[in-house]
Amino acid sequence: MFAREEDVLEAAAGWRREGRGVALATVVETWGSAPRPVGSHLAVDEEGNFLGSVSGGCVEGAVVTEAAEVIADGQARMLEFGVADATAWEVGLSCGGRISVYVEKVA
Amino acid sequence: MELALLERLNAERAARRATILVTEIGSGRQRLVTPAEAPSDPLAERLAEGFRTGRSALVDLGNERVFLTVQVPSPRLVITGAVHISQALVPMATGAGFDVTIVDPRTAFATPERFPGVDLRAEWPEVVLPELALDPFTAVAALTHDPKIDDGMLAEALARGCFYVGALGSRRTHATRVERLAGLGVSREDLARIHAPIGLDIGAVSPAEIAVSILAEVIGVLRRRPAAREQAA
Missing domain, CATH: 3.40.50.720 (NAD(P)-binding Rossmann-like Domain)
Structure with missing residues (x-):
């Protein structure tokens, strides 16, 4: 199903109410031709199920992996993706843009 | 984010009321601000801009950064x-x-x-x-x-x-x-x-x-x- 931003936040709350570990990723900054606008959300559960997108598919895998860590230790993290930040992350954005993604646990 | 806060955010949206979630990036502290509360908030100007444009934004306050998740009613x-x-x-x-x-x-x-x-x-x-x-x-x-x-x-x-x-x-x-x-x-x-x-x-x-x-x-x-x-x- 095609998910809207509000569906993502509803899903995050619903999953948490069911007792699942949940993290919420939010695009907080973009530079250049980033594929998703600031404020876009990705909800991730402890098993790696996710809804929404932060990049149109380029870096979701890395965000989901990092979300598992956030769910485990409860510490929010700021992730940076993009051509200029290849040292920090193996993945990049094919569009040449850069994005910062804030990942927090839904407690 | 506390589940209760996320649920309030969702409830405000379902009721077609504008609201902004303020997240202090450094501490992780969060609060929800309504249009009525915005004028007396320390971030009043930036919040007003958020409600006006409907755009979420990262705000650099010099000593700390805060992210405003701006939520206006869906069309x-x-x-x-x-x-x-x-x-x-x-x-x-x-x-x-x-x-x-x-x-x-x-x-x-x-x-x-x-x-x-x-x-x-x-x-x-x-x-x-x-x-x-x-x-x-x-x-x-x-x-x-x-x-x-x-x-x-x-x-x-x-x-x-x-x-x-x-x-x-x-x-x-x-x-x-x-x-x-x-x-x-x-x-x-x-x-x-x-x-x-x-x-x-x-x-x-x-x-x-x-x-x-x-x-x-x-x-x-x-x-x-x-x-x-x-x-x-």
């Missing part, structure tokens, strides 16, 4: 007329992110069989308007060709500052409509806001093509004019 499309064009328009508008409501007192048209899963009100606009609570985040498309149904909805849409108001019908039909509405006390300035004939001029012929032209026009107004959001802020 809504209210249609009068459970007609053929509406049948094509509903799935398109829903897919583009609009909450859609159809109003048509003619029970032969307004049937769940013709509009499965749609918020369908088989009532006169006068009856349903109080609970629909039209607002600046709502677009109204009058598609019945019947003044008894369309006129009341159009007058209310203009009075409530709906961001888009469109009406089906030729230029001649519209000219008589304008005179009727003026007779009801609608100002000339407001009447000039009605998009008529409705839809972008793409030479649309079939109901589905007309639906595309209407939705494209609605999106154009939503994305290009900040007016709707400024009125709501």
